[in-house]
Structure formats: C-alpha cells, structure tokens
Amino acid sequence: MKKLVRSFGFAFKGLRYTTTTQLNFRIHLAATVLAAAMGFLLHIATNEWLWITLAIALVLITELINTSIETLTDLVSPTYNTKAGHVKDVCAGAVVIAALFALVTGLVIFLPKLILLVHHAA
Structure with a gap:
C-alpha cells in the first residue's frame, strides 16, 4: 500500500512540474475550466x-x-540536433491534433446551444 501511495505522489509531482513549467499546459487547464x-x-x-x-x-x-519527451530529449541532446528537433516537433504535432479534436468537439456540442441561446434572447 505504501508503494501505491508513493506512486500517486510521483504522479502529482509530475502534474505540478508540468503545470508550473509549461505555459501551454496552463492554457489547456484554463480551457478545461471554461469547457x-x-x-x-x-x-x-x-x-x-x-x-x-x-x-x-x-x-x-x-x-x-x-x-x-521534450524534457528527455533535452537531457540526451543538450545541444541542437536535427533529429532531436524532429522528435520535439512530432510531439508538438500530436498535441495540435488533440487540441483540434477538442476544438471541433466543443464547437459541435456548444455552438448549436449558443446559437439557440442568442436567437432566444433576441
């Protein structure tokens, strides 16, 4: 049980690290609150x-x-390396795809309701 509690502690430490060091993660958290x-x-x-x-x-x-992955890439390749740059770019691309999925999902769900709200208020 002690090992399980420690593993949750490590997980929350990782969330805290990401929240404090990554602007994009904080932006995504703000979008989460808004959604x-x-x-x-x-x-x-x-x-x-x-x-x-x-x-x-x-x-x-x-x-x-x-x-x-960006942190690990910086650790193993502290100076500029073309392949390390590709790794970071591909990871960023994955985030963009997920964010676009979230945007489309939000538009499909919220936009019709907002349009109805505006028409009803007018």
Whole structure:
C-alpha cells in the first residue's frame, strides 16, 4: 500500500512540474475550466459530457507526454540536433491534433446551444 501511495505522489509531482513549467499546459487547464463551466451553464447531456471529458483528457495527456519527451530529449541532446528537433516537433504535432479534436468537439456540442441561446434572447 505504501508503494501505491508513493506512486500517486510521483504522479502529482509530475502534474505540478508540468503545470508550473509549461505555459501551454496552463492554457489547456484554463480551457478545461471554461469547457466545464459552459457544460454546466448550457446543461449539456451525459453523452455530450463524455465527449467533452474525452477531448479534455486527450489534450492533457498528449501535453504531458509532449512535456516528458521534450524534457528527455533535452537531457540526451543538450545541444541542437536535427533529429532531436524532429522528435520535439512530432510531439508538438500530436498535441495540435488533440487540441483540434477538442476544438471541433466543443464547437459541435456548444455552438448549436449558443446559437439557440442568442436567437432566444433576441
């Protein structure tokens, strides 16, 4: 049990490191708060919550993996190396794909509700 508790401690230490050192991760966390607030305010359905939480998880997970691979790349290749640059670029590309998925998911779920809200208010 002690080993399990320690492993959670390491995981939270990694989350803290990423949050304090990575601006993009903090931006994704702010987008998470915004998406959750919109979900509650617009009373989205359970299946919509599942899509929103999947999108959020994908973005945060890819950003965490990106940070870990970038950190490891910097460790093994402290000076500029073309292949190391490719590794970092590919990881960043994975985050972009996840973020685009999240954006499209958010638009599909929230945009119709916002349009109805605007039309109803007018």
